[in-house]
Amino acid sequence: MTTDDQTYAFKNALDAQGERLRTLETLFDPGTIRCLEARGVGPGWRCAEVGAGGGSIAAWLCHRVGPEGSVLATDLDTTVLRELAHPELEVRVHDLLTDELPKDEFDLVHLRLVLGWLGDPRSVLPRLIGALRPGGWIVAEEIDFVSAVADPRMEAEAAALFERVLHEHNAVLAAQHRFNPFYGRRVAGDLADAGLAEVGCEGRTTMWCGGEAGGRIWRLTLAQLRESMIAAGRMTASEIDEAMALCDNPRLSMLAPVVMAAWGRRGVA
Ligand SMILES: C[S@@+](CC[C@H](N)C(=O)[O-])C[C@H]1O[C@@H](n2cnc3c(N)ncnc32)[C@H](O)[C@@H]1O
Numbered sequence: 001m002t003t004d005d006q007t008y009a010f011k012n013a014l015d016a017q018g019e020r021l022r023t024l025e026t027l028f029d030p031g032t033i034r035c036l037e038a039r040g041v042g043p044g045w046r047c048a049e050v051g052a053g054g055g056s057i058a059a060w061l062c063h064r065v066g067p068e069g070s071v072l073a074t075d076l077d078t079t080v081l082r083e084l085a086h087p088e089l090e091v092r093v094h095d096l097l098t099d100e101l102p103k104d105e106f107d108l109v110h111l112r113l114v115l116g117w118l119g120d121p122r123s124v125l126p127r128l129i130g131a132l133r134p135g136g137w138i139v140a141e142e143i144d145f146v147s148a149v150a151d152p153r154m155e156a157e158a159a160a161l162f163e164r165v166l167h168e169h170n171a172v173l174a175a176q177h178r179f180n181p182f183y184g185r186r187v188a189g190d191l192a193d194a195g196l197a198e199v200g201c202e203g204r205t206t207m208w209c210g211g212e213a214g215g216r217i218w219r220l221t222l223a224q225l226r227e228s229m230i231a232a233g234r235m236t237a238s239e240i241d242e243a244m245a246l247c248d249n250p251r252l253s254m255l256a257p258v259v260m261a262a263w264g265r266r267g268v269a
Helices: 015-038 056-065 121-130 154-175 187-193 212-231 237-246
Strands: 046-050 070-075 087-093 106-112 134-146 197-204 208-209 253-256 258-265
Touching: 015 056, 015 106, 015 134, 015 212, 046 056, 046 154, 056 070, 056 087, 056 106, 121 134, 121 187, 134 187, 154 212, 154 237, 187 197, 187 258, 208 212, 212 237
Parallel strands: 046 070, 046 106, 070 087, 106 134
Antiparallel strands: 134 258, 197 258, 208 253
């Protein structure tokens, strides 16, 4: 599979996608780190960060596991990851849909906003679970747009426009890239069905405002999807441009999509 025919909609090698990955990290790393700390990640752990994107969590894991531990960071496209330099880190080009992972190896396999892009995420769970040593943890964090609505204090016209853009974003990504914008609600159940023990989950959301990181993620996302959204024929270029301008304006305020963190443990035979 080449980076041109993959299901993932964004190209990590583009400057705008590098900035988009950094912005995702700004928004989501604090919650991810709390969740990983709660699983007990510490010195000497062997970790895999799958679909590592910009690599901030891979870098955090390197500091956390120290010289006795190791971190394997994988992605379809490692352009941004290759900028990282830590003695504990190995970076590997890897397609989770087709390529094997080391077996019985890791104390932790972490993924964030990856499974929802895979069409049938359940098909890769045996590979992820097989990569764990007995007792090791999977932590999978997936988005669910159920909560994504405009703040009722927004002007009605701007709120309606932004909610149309949200809906269109989900529709285009689902139709063209097999993205499931509501996978967050399924991920814990899928981990349990795949046979993991001690499965739990926790959802996180917040308010996103124009001119801040939450507005920026929308502007960077819409900039990359603009042409596909216009081609879908339900929104005009000027409507999309107006929504993008809102992203830099404090008039935009919305409840963010939920990030559902789910975890589970491979049983000790
Ligand atoms: C939304 S980004 C999230 C990046 C990072 N996990 C984070 O949360 O900051 C999704 C990442 O998954 C990667 N990805 C998508 N499909 C993949 C696949 N089949 N195998 C490996 N990585 C994949 C993309 O290249 C991208 O870096």
